[in-house]
Amino acid sequence: MTDITRHHTATRMSQIVELGDTIYLAGQVGTAGAPVAQQTQDCLDKIDALLAEVGSDKTRILQTTIWLADMKDFAAMNAVWDAWVPEGHAPARACGEARLATPEYLVEFIVVAAR
Incomplete structure (x- = not known):
């Protein structure tokens, strides 16, 4: 059985x-x-920062789920995302609209990566 390790647990x-x-x-x-x-x-x-903490980086991201509070922000979010993702290392990705924890949050990213 493979061990599960948790960091920054609350x-x-x-x-x-x-x-x-x-x-x-x-x-x-x-x-x-x-x-x-x-x-x-x-x-x-x-x-x-979180990936570096466990010996990984953005070139090792397998999948990203992005939630936008309003799809009108899709192009602005993508401009930053596109500049950040290394060429040839784009992960599988989904993006949708959802109400986030508070109205002040406009975007949330969920990542799965390999070491």
Whole structure:
């Protein structure tokens, strides 16, 4: 049986869960109330830091799910995303519209990566 390791664990969730060489990140949000481009960059910076903590990086992302509070922000979010994803390393991805935890959050990223 493969061990499960959790990092930054609280009552409700862990920021990182490792199962073998697969890494699952909790949903990442940016600075509440900031424009979607800044929130997107904040999320991607957090993803970089969390993946580095467990020996991975953005070239190893397998799948990303992105929730936007409003699809009108799709192009602005994608402009930041496209500049961040290394050429040739785009993960499987889905993006949809959803009501997030508070109205001040405009985007949330959920990532699965390999070590």
